[in-house]
Amino acid sequence: MISSLLRSQLWIRWSLAMLSIGCIAPQSLHAADPIIPADPIIPADAKVEKLFEARVLTEGVAVAPDGLVYFSEITFSHVARDERGAIEAGHIWRFDPSTGKTAIFRSPSGMSNGIKFDAAGNMIVAEGADYGGRRVTRTDMSTGKTHIIAGLYEGRPLNSPNDIAIDEKGRIFFSDPRYLGHEPIDQSVMAVYRIDTDGTLHRVVTDAGKPNGVAISPDQKTLYVVSNENGTTAIERLDKGGAAQADKVTTPLRKGHMALMAYDLAADGSAKFRKTLVDYAPQDGPDGLTVDKDGNLWVAVRAENRPGICVYSPDGKELAYLKTEVPTNVGFGRGKDANLLYITAGKSLYRVRVNREGYQLPAKKG
Secondary structure (H helix, E strand, O other), X not given: OOOHHHHHHHHHXXXXXXXXXXXXXXXXXXXXXXXXXXXXXXXXXXXXXXXXXXXXXXXXXXXXXXXXXXXXXXXXXXXXXXXXXXXXXXXXXXXXXOOXXXXXXXXXXOOEEEEEEOOOOOEEEEEOOOOOOOEEEEEXXXXXXXXXXXXXXXXXXXXXXXXXXXXXXXXXXXXXXXXXXXXXXXXXXOEEEEEOOOOOEEEEEOOOOOEXXXXXXXXXXXXXXXXXXXXXXOHHHOOOOOHHHOOOOOOOOOOOOEEEXXXXXXXXXXXXXXXXXXXXXXXXXXXXXXXXXXXOEEEEEOOOOOOEEEEEOOOOOEEEEEEOOOEEEEEEOOHHHOOEEEEEEOOEEEEEEOOOOXXXXXXXOO
């Protein structure tokens, strides 16, 4: 008896032979037939390369228009102290792919977390709490000058700006949770905000649980929001671990909403909840995320039973998975390296070559 595998191989050889001499039409070869292997989103032989190791927690990786790579090191005050008790004030690092060298770009960083570049090449930074700025800033990369573009809402300080997304109209969306810090919590809700091009600040999402990562689809019609409700607003007051435990809490907590959600993004910049794409409970949810040119989501998932980068279709179907240490954020390269994915995880920066190109804002003309 001929095995099913052998029959399949014989049929494929016969079909190709008939196709080559015109005996059958190309459309008669069904898409399901395994003649040409599908292009995997993440190559089977993909190698995750470690580029740099910091001291505490890396976050917010973003690639500038010139190809230089920027990322945050969040120096938790209960961890990053010297022998005299002085606290490291947070850093933004810059990695140069052409030399492989990493150096401080800015310190103090205002405890920077998420970083993005707008269409004009300015650096937009979410500065958190724990001796940080609790604000959003814009840095002109040609002059080095920085401006505060959001710091108060209704006259009160923000909680702890976390992640950034920018639409093609130049509007900036950012999440404002609180995970740690001794500062008072002045806002009545953990929310997502929008900064318009005229500088006005609007609260646009209040039903996302504890919003963390944010991203906008390439067609500009969807705002993606991650909720990572870890059950505390002050992890540093629960445990006194060393640097290796800087982003972990061992005290039992009642965790809340752990999900990746899609919001309909209207032309006026308002957002309305559409659906939960992925519910991770009872495991931890994601942190940061980004999108590729096809609209797929590349999500840094912190679940301890399956940490890594998950790739989802716009409707939440998992397409690929790459195991890493517990990740915090992701960002694509540009130009010839548009398919190079940078990952912040633990206290390190990594990169891996994939088979999709990242979406970037169209460059501002003039």
